[in-house]
Amino acid sequence: MKIAVTGKGGVGKTTISGLLARAYNDLGNRVMLIDADPDMNLAGVLGIPEQTAITPIIELKNLIADRTGTEPGRSAPLFKMNPRVDDIPEKYSFDIRGIKLLVMGTVRGGGAGCACPENAFLKSLLSHLFLARDECVIVDMEAGIEHLGRGTAMGVDMMLIVAEPSKSSLDTAGRIQRLAKEIGITKLTVLVNKVKNSEESDYMKANLEKHGFDIIGYLDYSSEIQKINLGKINVFDIKGRDFDKLKHMISALEL
Numbered sequence: 091m092k093i094a095v096t097g098k099g100g101v102g103k104t105t106i107s108g109l110l111a112r113a114y115n116d117l118g119n120r121v122m123l124i125d126a127d128p129d130m131n132l133a134g135v136l137g138i139p140e141q142t143a144i145t146p147i148i149e150l151k152n153l154i155a156d157r158t159g160t161e162p163g164r165s166a167p168l169f170k171m172n173p174r175v176d177d178i179p180e181k182y183s184f185d186i187r188g189i190k191l192l193v194m195g196t197v198r199g200g201g202a203g204c205a206c207p208e209n210a211f212l213k214s215l216l217s218h219l220f221l222a223r224d225e226c227v228i229v230d231m232e233a234g235i236e237h238l239g240r241g242t243a244m245g246v247d248m249m250l251i252v253a254e255p256s257k258s259s260l261d262t263a264g265r266i267q268r269l270a271k272e273i274g275i276t277k278l279t280v281l282v283n284k285v286k287n288s289e290e291s292d293y294m295k296a297n298l299e300k301h302g303f304d305i306i307g308y309l310d311y312s313s314e315i316q317k318i319n320l321g322k323i324n325v326f327d328i329k330g331r332d333f334d335k336l337k338h339m340i341s342a343l344e345l
Contacts, residue, residue: 091343092220092245094238094275096231097252098262102283103127105318106252106336107230108135108325111189113337120225122179125193126216127230133193136186137324144184146195147215148208158207169207175215176222187326192219196232213239220245233262240273248343249278250306253298255290260297267303279306281339286311307339 093110097103104127111123125132125146133144148154157173183190194212219227220242231238238246249270253259263280270278282294285308298305309315312332317323 092227092247093250093343094229094231094235094246094248095250095252096233096235096266098233098254098259101252101254101259102315102319103252104129104131104230105135105315105325106250106281106283107228108132108318109315109328109333109336110250110340111136111226111228112325112328113333113340114226114228115187115189117337117340121189122183122219122223122225122227123189123191124216124219124227124229125191126196126212127232128196130193130195132191132230133184134321135318135325136189136191137326138184138186138191142184144191144193145182146193147178147182148195148212150182154207154211158211160207169210171210171214173211173214175211175218178215179219179223213242217242217245233266235266235269235273238273238275243270243273243275246275247277249275250343251278251280251303252283253280253294254284255282255286255294260294263298263303264301267301279304279343281306282308284311285309306343307335309335 095103095107107123111121115121123132130146133142158169160169179192183192194215216238221244251263251266253263267278280298280303282291282305285291291308295305314328315332318325
């Protein structure tokens with residue numbers, strides 16, 4: 091499975107990405123977990139100590155310069171749009187309990203949408219991860235899915251949108267749906283997170299189905315999972331009903 095996880099900020103997509111990685115790993119799969127969100131919080135969710143040095147790929151200036159033929163941050167009329175990236179996952183990933191974490195980082199500021207060496211390198215890396223790797227790949231994306239191009243989208247088995255019971259979360263899901271269709275991703279599903287009561291689940295069900303969304307399932311608001319967000323525990327500490335429910339949803343994702 092190649093899964094791109096996205097959603098409005100604060101809905102819990104990074105925590106869900108980490109829990110999905112652990113669930114697939116528990117089921118005997120090799121897992122590559124990619125942090126492509128600007129906030130880069132997956133290391134903490136996995137329980138990797140803050141002092142652990144993990145350099146985001148986007149900050150490897152010399153490597154990007156060597157592979158693209160031009161120095162990041164400088165204007166250049168010509169650079170390689172398809173640089174070599176096949177050795178990057180093994181060289182720069184961090185192994186935690188059998189899950190490999192690769193922190194990509196993101197291009198910030200006014201040049202974020204331009205054809206620049208940094209973007210070319212990151213997009214080539216994502217394409218390789220989705221199209222050429224044979225393990226389970228889970229990517230924690232930002233809501234805008236700017237990293238995904240048409241070529242990369244060919245390798246995405248599922249766009250998993252994490253939503254919470256709110257109008258703003260629904261609005262973001264609609265925007266992601268439009269962006270995904272523009273680049274050829276047609277298999278989208280929504281995981282509704284942080285549900286506190288039946289009124290909230292009914293509200294989300296009615297509005298999501300009205301706009302043609304498939305719903306993979308609903309996760310109740312969990313004080314135990316909230317502890318991950320507070321840094322008190324990590325995804326490997328979760329047990330019981332909450333985690334079992336997520337593993338059950340995985341079987342539907344694989345259909």
